[in-house]
Amino acid sequence: MKVLVTGHAGYVGSVATQVLAEAGHEVVGLDTGYFLPCHTEGMTPSDPARVIVKDVREVTASDLAGIDAILHLAALSNDPMGDLAPELTAAINRDATIALARAAKAAGVSRFIFASSCSIYGAGNPDLLLDETAPVNPLTPYAASKVESEAGLLALADGTFAPTFMRNATCYGLSPRVRVDLVLNNLVCSALSTGEVRLLSSGLAWRPLLHCRDLARAAAAILAADAGLVRGEAFNIGQNDENHLVRDIAAIVAEAVPGSKVTYGAGDTIDPRSYRVDFSKFAAAFPDFRFMHTAASGAKELVAALAGRTTPEDLTGQRYIRLARLKALIDGGKLDSDLGWKGARDTTPFVARQARIPVAGPSISPREVELVAEAARTAWFENHAKYNTRFEAMVAEHTGRKHAVSLAHCTSAIHLALAALNIGPGDEVIVPECTWVATASPIVQVGATPVFCDIDPVTWCMSPASLAAAITPQTKAAIVVDLYGGMPDWARLDAVARDHGIVLIEDAAEAIGSRWRGKPAGSFGKASVFSFHGSKTVTTGEGGMLVTDDDAIAERINILRDQGRHPTSRALITEEVGFKYRMSAMQAAMGVAQMERLDELIAMKRDIFAFYREALGDAPGVTLNAEPPHVLNSYWMVTAVLDPSLRLLKQQVAAELGADGIDTRPFFYPLSWQPAFRSQPSARDAAIRNPNAYAISQTGINLPSGYNVTRDVAARVSRSLTSILARHARRAA
Numbered sequence: 079m080k081v082l083v084t085g086h087a088g089y090v091g092s093v094a095t096q097v098l099a100e101a102g103h104e105v106v107g108l109d110t111g112y113f114l115p116c117h118t119e120g121m122t123p124s125d126p127a128r129v130i131v132k133d134v135r136e137v138t139a140s141d142l143a144g145i146d147a148i149l150h151l152a153a154l155s156n157d158p159m160g161d162l163a164p165e166l167t168a169a170i171n172r173d174a175t176i177a178l179a180r181a182a183k184a185a186g187v188s189r190f191i192f193a194s195s196c197s198i199y200g201a202g203n204p205d206l207l208l209d210e211t212a213p214v215n216p217l218t219p220y221a222a223s224k225v226e227s228e229a230g231l232l233a234l235a236d237g238t239f240a241p242t243f244m245r246n247a248t249c250y251g252l253s254p255r256v257r258v259d260l261v262l263n264n265l266v267c268s269a270l271s272t273g274e275v276r277l278l279s280s281g282l283a284w285r286p287l288l289h290c291r292d293l294a295r296a297a298a299a300i301l302a303a304d305a306g307l308v309r310g311e312a313f314n315i316g317q318n319d320e321n322h323l324v325r326d327i328a329a330i331v332a333e334a335v336p337g338s339k340v341t342y343g344a345g346d347t348i349d350p351r352s353y354r355v356d357f358s359k360f361a362a363a364f365p366d367f368r369f370m371h372t373a374a375s376g377a378k379e380l381v382a383a384l385a386g387r388t389t390p391e392d393l394t395g396q397r398y399i400r401l402a403r404l405k406a407l408i409d410g411g412k413l414d415s416d417l418g419w420k421g422a423r424d425t426t427p428f429v430a431r432q433a434r435i436p437v438a439g440p441s442i443s444p445r446e447v448e449l450v451a452e453a454a455r456t457a458w459f460e461n462h463a464k465y466n467t468r469f470e471a472m473v474a475e476h477t478g479r480k481h482a483v484s485l486a487h488c489t490s491a492i493h494l495a496l497a498a499l500n501i502g503p504g505d506e507v508i509v510p511e512c513t514w515v516a517t518a519s520p521i522v523q524v525g526a527t528p529v530f531c532d533i534d535p536v537t538w539c540m541s542p543a544s545l546a547a548a549i550t551p552q553t554k555a556a557i558v559v560d561l562y563g564g565m566p567d568w569a570r571l572d573a574v575a576r577d578h579g580i581v582l583i584e585d586a587a588e589a590i591g592s593r594w595r596g597k598p599a600g601s602f603g604k605a606s607v608f609s610f611h612g613s614k615t616v617t618t619g620e621g622g623m624l625v626t627d628d629d630a631i632a633e634r635i636n637i638l639r640d641q642g643r644h645p646t647s648r649a650l651i652t653e654e655v656g657f658k659y660r661m662s663a664m665q666a667a668m669g670v671a672q673m674e675r676l677d678e679l680i681a682m683k684r685d686i687f688a689f690y691r692e693a694l695g696d697a698p699g700v701t702l703n704a705e706p707p708h709v710l711n712s713y714w715m716v717t718a719v720l721d722p723s724l725r726l727l728k729q730q731v732a733a734e735l736g737a738d739g740i741d742t743r744p745f746f747y748p749l750s751w752q753p754a755f756r757s758q759p760s761a762r763d764a765a766i767r768n769p770n771a772y773a774i775s776q777t778g779i780n781l782p783s784g785y786n787v788t789r790d791v792a793a794r795v796s797r798s799l800t801s802i803l804a805r806h807a808r809r810a811a
């Protein structure tokens with residue numbers, strides 16, 4: 079069908095146009111553009127290709143030629159706006175609706191879905207579920223306009239014109255033009271930006287809730303139904319289980335935003351608008367329809383998209399508060415007092431707070447803020463170690479290791495591991511070519527010699543065959559890296575190490591949460607190390623940890639990290655030269671909060687990878703991170719390796735993505751190629767010995783993988799990447 083969506087550039091309209099297009103309809107938008115620029119931070123709406131830029135009060139039958147159905151969403155939606163100018167609410171919501179329906183009828187548009195509202199029930203008896211036959215009791219000009227519109231439309235219904243009334247529950251959920259003046263969205267924004275789920279009332283009013291996407295899907299179901307089933311019918315749209323007390327909605331939000339807490343306003347009043355609604359009629363008429371969301375899932379979705387992207391100003395500002403937006407347009411001289419445009423429309427989107435897409439970035443919830451603040455207040459005197467001890471215990475438990483020692487960085491953990499193993503001058507330590515320099519620099523710092531071996535073409539981690547070939551009588555150890563969250567073939571690496579009597583150290587800096595045959599990253603080799611740098615999956619700003627089952631190593635590391643002070647040392651007496659590599663209590667407190675959220679963080683990372691996988695599809699010549707069946711990859715960095723046949727180097731792709739506002743990182747350069755290591759004996763002929771590393775490094779690129787990557791961001795990056803590839807393919811042809 080050719081469906082006109084009025085208010086397509088609003089909160090629900092921005093989702094409904096997508097949903098109807100996905101359902102196979104040809105969608106035309108109609109909007110005057112009040113909220114056109116109000117993009118959700120980090121999202122870009124995909125408006126229909128054909129739009130009519132017009133005030134809904136001015137639509138005529140000729141605008142509707144060829145249209146089969148109308149989903150009429152356009153309205154002044156705010157109760158406060160209705161109070162401010164009740165006559166405008168009546169003119170836009172009621173009079174324009176009836177005029178639109180008349181024009182539709184004249185143009186032969188047979189189906190007309192009107193977005194009405196459960197708020198028409200006003201103050202209902204909370205002991206009763208109100209069905210469509212319940213008396214209406216509109217308490218606001220907005221609700222009154224809906225009641226009067228329904229009556230006016232019903233009078234027009236006949237054999238050729240089938241209006242249907244969707245009495246929608248209160249909407250929530252993510253949209254490319256989100257509003258935070260709706261109860262659940264407001265509480266999420268409040269929790270994310272202030273740490274408080276702030277209720278202005280006592281929260282004892284009932285509100286049925288409905289995800290805006292489910293609303294749009296219900297509209298699609300009504301459009302697909304036989305006209306006889308829906309002509310002149312009103313349906314309450316929502317789910318019986320989703321009638322909530324406002325204070326229960328607050329509790330759901332508090333659960334979705336770790337560390338946030340519910341606060342109540344001074345007034346102990348009950349909101350006069352309180353209604354519990356019966357949604358059985360819609361369920362009976364559409365037995366195959368399934369609602370996809372609950373308040374809990376919708377809150378989580380909003381948190382994932384908006385965490386780190388909202389400020390307290392968003393709770394009152396014009397980007398997300400419709401009334402504030404209209405007032406700003408009036409005050410700025412753009413709209414007259416009847417909400418007519420005075421001159422040119424204001425269509426420039428709000429400047430994105432993050433104009434560039436960064437390559438990495440953490441997920442910090444109010445829980446991290448709470449624990450760091452708590453540590454700043456309390457982790458002193460006899461309590462100075464309490465967060466370090468807790469953080470260490472959590473990492474030890476996660477990895478199944480006996481000991482965990484918190485340190486200043488992962489680099490210091492590698493340094494101390496080598497020192498504790500007495501590795502020094504004359505010893506060789508094997509490292510994979512492709513890793514961050516921190517895997518190899520400590521080898522040089524302890525006076526030993528790094529030896530570079532090749533990586534596996536699938537896992538991008540150390541190749542067991544190349545490890546075996548690099549071992550000499552001087553080899554003491556190998557540092558194996560779980561690159562970008564991927565896992566090497568630990569069984570074969572262990573076998574090689576055992577056969578040659580060398581020690582393996584696992585550099586799991588990039589892989590917390592990954593698993594190999596069910597065993598967690600951090601449980602392989604004699605000792606494993608983690609990084610909690612700001613770019614990492616779990617962060618403490620800067621920080622590291624060493625885990626081991628070996629009592630002697632753990633004891634040595636404890637001494638070495640603290641200026642060589644032995645447990646028996648007298649105050650300020652030092653037995654040996656050590657290092658100052660301790661982690662501070664504030665960092666450890668952040669680590670505790672992050673470890674509490676580990677499952678959530680890994681799920682987010684895996685979602686980000688899935689967004690890219692979905693958006694890139696089977697782009698020819700692009701290989702993403704591997705996840706063989708026995709591996710669970712925590713995908714620290716989503717990485718694309720381009721087939722050499724595309725003849726595109728990583729630097730070129732990075733420059734072009736950069737010009738498009740997208741930051742990336744090159745796949746690690748081979749260590750033997752790095753100026754810092756070129757003079758090492760093992761760097762000689764390394765390009766010939768380690769061909770996989772040299773080939774993959776040339777065309778590999780890390781895509782933005784920070785926690786602020788949403789499906790939309792991944793889609794934008796993927797679009798940019800595929801268009802770069804297509805451009806070069808055309809040039810090469």
Ligand SMILES: Cc1ncc(COP(=O)(O)O)c(C=O)c1O
Nearest residue numbers: 487488489514516517587609611
């Ligand atoms: C593989 C690898 N090893 C070691 C490190 C060093 O970690 P840190 O920065 O915490 O010292 C990193 C961090 O970037 C890394 O990616």
